[in-house]
Amino acid sequence: MDTIQLPHFTTKRSIPIAAIEYLEAMGNYTTLYVVGQKPLLVAITLKRLEERLPNFLRIHKGTLVNPAHIIAYRYRYVESPFVELSESRQLSISRRQTRRLRPQLASHNRALAALPIA
Structure with a gap:
């Protein structure tokens, strides 16, 4: 899986997994920090994203990091x-x-x- 489909307002957005630096929880939302882009807020919990991104490391209760x-x-x-x-x-x-x-x-x-x- 090279990309991940994420809801963004009324559309779905495809994000390359390799470009995601880290993810930060904000209640029932998650902020994605993608290289070269503004932070992206999505309506998915960090726990659900952790299940979809098994290679990412949880370094804090509210933070997942791409080891790359x-x-x-x-x-x-x-x-x-x-x-x-x-x-x-x-x-x-x-x-x-x-x-x-x-x-x-x-x-x-x-x-x-x-x-x-x-």
Whole structure:
């Protein structure tokens, strides 16, 4: 599945999954942050979108992140752990999720460190 169909007012909008940076809950609505576009508000709960986007990581009660856009993960020597996204955004990770996500994010950091610097 390369795209996801989402209701947008009276139409359905097709969004490429790879372009979604992260999603943020707002009650019964969700805000999608898509690379190169304005945030998009849709009338679907974050929980339902999490079911449709199984590869995304829940870093907080109200936040899902596309791991493809994570460029760094910081949990040492900082007051609260966070992920840094490719658009220079930092999203905090809840204490509850830190332990569960640490192995996934640490392996992601190792993979990033192995990439040659251009």
